Amino acid sequence: MWRDALLVAGKDLRIEARSRVATNQVAPFAVLILILFGFALDPDRGVLGRASAGLFWVAVLLSSLLAVQRSFAVEAGDGAADGLRLSGLDPAGVFLGKAAAVAAQLALLQVVLAFGIVVLYNADLGGPVLLLATCAAATVGLAAAGTVYGVLAAGLRVRETLLPLLLLPVVAPVLLSATRAWEAGMGISVDDGWRWAQLLAVFAVVYVTLGVLAFGALLEES
Amino acid sequence: MAPVVRFRSAVALLGRFPALAGVDLDVGAGEIVLLQGANGAGKTTLLRACAGLVQVVSGQAEVLGHDLCRDRRTVRRSIGLLGHAGTLYDDLTVEDNVRFAVRAGGGDVAAVGPAMAQLGVDGRLRTTAVGRLSAGQRRRVALAAVVARSPALWLLDEPHAGLDAEGRDLLDDLVRSAVRNGTTVVLASHEAERASALAGRTVVLGGGRVLVREAAHVA
Numbered sequence: 173m174w175r176d177a178l179l180v181a182g183k184d185l186r187i188e189a190r191s192r193v194a195t196n197q198v199a200p201f202a203v204l205i206l207i208l209f210g211f212a213l214d215p216d217r218g219v220l221g222r223a224s225a226g227l228f229w230v231a232v233l234l235s236s237l238l239a240v241q242r243s244f245a246v247e248a249g250d251g252a253a254d255g256l257r258l259s260g261l262d263p264a265g266v267f268l269g270k271a272a273a274v275a276a277q278l279a280l281l282q283v284v285l286a287f288g289i290v291v292l293y294n295a296d297l298g299g300p301v302l303l304l305a306t307c308a309a310a311t312v313g314l315a316a317a318g319t320v321y322g323v324l325a326a327g328l329r330v331r332e333t334l335l336p337l338l339l340l341p342v343v344a345p346v347l348l349s350a351t352r353a354w355e356a357g358m359g360i361s362v363d364d365g366w367r368w369a370q371l372l373a374v375f376a377v378v379y380v381t382l383g384v385l386a387f388g389a390l391l392e393e394s
Numbered sequence: 395m396a397p398v399v400r401f402r403s404a405v406a407l408l409g410r411f412p413a414l415a416g417v418d419l420d421v422g423a424g425e426i427v428l429l430q431g432a433n434g435a436g437k438t439t440l441l442r443a444c445a446g447l448v449q450v451v452s453g454q455a456e457v458l459g460h461d462l463c464r465d466r467r468t469v470r471r472s473i474g475l476l477g478h479a480g481t482l483y484d485d486l487t488v489e490d491n492v493r494f495a496v497r498a499g500g501g502d503v504a505a506v507g508p509a510m511a512q513l514g515v516d517g518r519l520r521t522t523a524v525g526r527l528s529a530g531q532r533r534r535v536a537l538a539a540v541v542a543r544s545p546a547l548w549l550l551d552e553p554h555a556g557l558d559a560e561g562r563d564l565l566d567d568l569v570r571s572a573v574r575n576g577t578t579v580v581l582a583s584h585e586a587e588r589a590s591a592l593a594g595r596t597v598v599l600g601g602g603r604v605l606v607r608e609a610a611h612v613a
Contacts, residue, residue, distance in 0.1 A: 176498070183483070183494050191485040194485065246483060255481030258445055259498035260471035 180269025240318035263388030456609035474540035484525030509542035
């Protein structure tokens with residue numbers, strides 16, 4: 173399973189490195205979201221600062237949709253999904269590999285966006301341990317849930333429009349928890365951020381487990 | 395010796411449509427069997443069913459001694475399917491595509507270079523993204539991936555399509571060479587003359603059933 177996961181993750185990351193969709197489209201899209209929020213809320217920079225955690229995670233969430241769609245779009249071309257099924261790879265390995273590749277892209281994206289909210293929103297990223305732990309748990313959860321719903325939508329003609337409808341409600345807890353945890357980490361609120369981070373970890377474990385168990389059946393149906 | 399492909403009253407559905415409506419078929423080791431029939435006869439569905447890509451919902455379906463429902467993954471590691479699509483990644487190079495197919499199938503990556511050379515997709519093409527290749531070159535890459543994996547059963551769906559004259563001859567030579575080494579080949583083709591010359595026998599399909607069986611060819 174782990175060998176297959178590494179193989180698939182390596183393949184997906186190599187495709188992204190060659191096509192540069194993540195760097196030329198997904199990352200600029202995410203930064204654009206931050207800039208547009210800045211335009212909308214600019215008259216009062218205090219609002220931007222207070223809302224920066226939520227705006228950061230909204231940008232991550234919307235960008236994750238693109239990353240997941242891209243992850244399955246590469247399998248849709250030239251019957252590559254058939255190739256994936258025919259390869260005899262362990263479906264759990266395929267799931268972990270695809271989720272890992274999406275997670276790697278989201279992690280890089282979060283670095284860019286974190287830099288963006290510091291520059292554009294004057295955000296203070298104090299409490300780095302909590303912020304990083306939140307990022308790690310949320311990234312795994314988003315990538316795992318995205319990969320589960322991505323393969324679910326992959327075989328449908330309306331996959332591009334269906335995926336956001338399926339995925340966004342499911343990952344709403346990630347948006348809520350990650351925002352609360354980051355607000356605590358940034359000193360914007362006095363909540364116990366670690367409790368929110370724990371909730372994110374539970375979400376991640378649930379979707380990684382679900383993906384490992386169900387991805388094979390979903391891949392066959394896609 | 396047990397047949398490499400053994401279908402008994404096999405039924406497969408595409409949606410609600412019975413694309414295979416009770417197929418009985420035996421293919422022995424080292425045979426080249428040509429599937430013929432009109433469009434919609436069930437040739438592609440039968441090949442995809444052999445690969446476990448279309449589920450047989452009733453009847454029996456065994457490939458290489460394994461039940462397709464229970465041991466699908468084992469079967470898939472031992473077959474090579476060249477379908478209408480090449481199952482290639484446009485953004486990966488020729489070598490990356492063939493290497494991925496071989497590694498995914500648990501094969502020996504040492505076979506990648508010789509297979510690409512055999513199909514004439516080495517040299518400058520080795521590092522070219524597949525998305526920049528012509529249809530015929532893509533076909534050669536897909537075939538190189540099959541050859542490099544050395545599967546026990548080749549399933550070829552319109553394998554000559556898109557290939558130039560040299561490529562068609564090369565494909566025929568590869569099939570004959572593989573069969574000499576014990577590989578079994580089932581192919582579907584509308585190029586009756588060329589494919590008949592290659593195949594040991596023909597099975598004619600119609601309406602998802604076998605209409606004519608065991609029409610042996612004179613070599």
